[in-house]
Amino acid sequence: MSKKLSKFPFVFLVIIALLTIIHPSLPSGLYKNTYNNADVAWMLSAVALVLIMTPGLAFFYGGMVNKKNVISTMLQTFICMAIITVLWVVFGFSLAFGDSIGGIIGNPTTYFMMNHVIEGKPWPLAPTIPFILFAIYQLKFAIITPALITGAFAERIRFISYCLFICLFFIVIYAPLAHSAWHPDGLLFKFGVLDFAGGTVVHMSAGWAALASALYLKKRSEPNHNPARVTYVLLGTGLLWFGWIGFNGGSAYSAGTLAAIALANTMTASAAAALAWIFFDSYKGKKPSAMGTCIGAVVGLVAITPAAGFVSISHSLIIGVVAAVISNLVVDWRTRTSIDDTLDVFPCHGVGGMVGMLLTGVFAHQSINPANTTGNGLIFGETHLFLVHLVAMICVSAFSFFGSLLLLKVTDMITPLRVSKEEEEVGLDISQHGERL
Template sequence: MWLVRHYALPFLIFLVFCGDLAFADDPPTAASVTANPAAPPPDSRLAGPTLSGADTAWMLISSALVLMMTAPGLALFYCGLVRKKNVLGVMMQCFFLMGILSIVWALYGYSLAFAPDALGGFCGGTEFMFMNGVLPTWSASTGADVPMAGSIPRSLHMVYQMMFFIITPALICGAYAERMKFSTMVVFTILWGTFVYCPIAHWVWSDQGWLNFFYIPLAPDAPKQAAAFPALDFAGGTVVHISSGVSALICALVLGKRLGHGQEPMPPHNMTYTCIGAALLWVGWFGFNAGSALAANALAVNAFVSTHLAAAAGTVAWAGAEWALRGKPSILGACSGAVAGLVCITPAAGSVTPLYGIVIGALAGVVCYQACNLKAKFGYDDALDAFGVHGVGGTLGALVTGIFATAAVVPAQTKAVGVLEGNGAQFINQAVGAGASIAIAVVFTLILLKILDAVMGLRVSQQEELQGLDVSQHGEEGYIFL
């Protein structure tokens, strides 16, 4: 009786619960089907005929990973390399650009990059301006409608590409660190993104881009045809790294050297920050490269593995070169090598096998190491080696992609892709893409800097530079105990 009193009620509850579970997967009865005949159809905003939950989840994660690359990743990487009086200046540049460039991209940047051709194919038109055709809509007659980009909502594609738009001009900050006015930097960045980044992104990644390897004609019933120079750039070797790296060199040349450069030591003030930032960049790059598949599929896996192995090889190659030539490997060399390997694999991650990722990463480590050493010979002050790592690494990556690309990785290919497979023309296409990116970056960066120098001034005053940008530009100090 004691057992009945104490366990009867819990046992009955358990039976009822199990009954619910047992019948949960049973087919609905006629009564259950007709119980609510006015029930609305599933909301297309939650699941549509072409929406993939897996792809959408992966792209949401990738978007967050790429945003993390700018701050705290790049912000920590860069701020550790400057002097302590400029640490907040660099972090503020990265953080503020996350805000202002997000708005610019949503209002018109995405349209200039991904809308159908305008201005003879120089950039996109106004179809997606102010997020028209991007956001969900609703009408009484048709209900909710979610514009799609493949298997993900177009708004997700927009925000993923936004993260690229944010980090690309932030990379240039490494060239003019410790000496450029904050106000001028903001205006320059907005204009640079408009006139340099958006056109290159349109050429390479939009459906009708003249450099897009997967060119899609405007007319849906027209046969698929090749672009003028179909170049492979999976995740932004030309769009992100060549454009920012070359522009960084122009900025360094136009602004001139920092006060005391070459006359007094200017070592990194906190390599711990730089190491943490490099680690965050490494992790974030998985979203950058593997996310560029725009789906959770085998291509994303290939890009993920190739990216990691390239970073690993770059780390070993750069630090190994230091070890051989200087007698000691440095943490700065290891971090720089990892970033160089990541930069170089960016255009190739979706077209080469992971084994070639190791080759590409090793090449990047050695070549970019030598490129950074050359700045002392030529006498320019690229404060944080933005050109040596991103400009040189991006160009190298674009070119070797044409050599190592394989039809085994590139989607929907029925013939040879890279030079090693017998397609020598692909190397020419890669060179044209790299050359076009270099040309527009040089021309527009130079024009913008000259105009802004005349209107606003580029550099802070000598007194402000000696004081440090933390205090002179932001009225704050990064450290109160050093």
């Protein structure tokens, strides 16, 4: 089956070309609306900011692996920009934001081949920007989510198998979660879950998929390694931090106060988490490292993501510190187990996302964002929002973990997931791509 699969990319491109000819997305007439030019300009900038996070993630992960696997690890992240974009245009946007089917998934025909998007009415939750701009902004979130998973099975997965897995993950895991959390008719949205910029949809789904991947693919032949380029990690962290301003700030869909609050919370939580990580390392007798600083900063960015537009700046400090300490402890726990999550995606993204989700239920206040109709957080004497997030966290975790395990098994049945021992020893750069650093 794997030999037949090697012909699939060419067949896939031919099918897409035929669909484009048969079903062109020509506008019947642009929607007549006076958009807010400031909002449009900010969201165009936010699209670029979020996109640069994916190359940033490539450097972040690429610097952490063995030198013989740098190119393969970075390419696994980069290729998401190509694969997910094509899926998004054909039917992915419809799955996430099309007419709701039971609050679980969108109708794949609603915006098939992006029809009715260029001339479409603005998205109800983003009324001051063109619908096409909303669609392309959301695409960037869809791109980076499967890319986050790559750190868990780095240095031991076949490239073609990986490409198939992320297609399945996008369709079966990401799209339903995006629809449920961000569509007005979605189950999580109606349940009252607050996910400002993707703590649930992006980081929890990727984190639990990472844990499932690490368990399924088992340990590498050489689990111990030295990072190839710590300077790459620093560069990647800088690009991620820079891009996260658009990731969280852009989720306000306007160039107003809410975007500024989200931006400020993003900066604050990440800074607090970076410091908390290296201070906690020092408390445990470790030297404050560049790697630790970078990991802490990213954990803070992850944790503030669901809360960025719902909490105060002072509370974002607490979120950053708490997330860094808990993730640090989970990393220590993971190293004592047989779980080979190569770059600790689950402790950082999965756990960071869950901490952020729960602390949103603790610190959110309706005065920050009137769109919060669920209620105030636990610290303000209300329990409803926290309980909603607790239940949703359990459900999303189970769905993402067991769904990903199933997809890994399906992928493995179609084409083997793991490289051979010999290919792993040579390194994936050579064995998968015929290139070297």
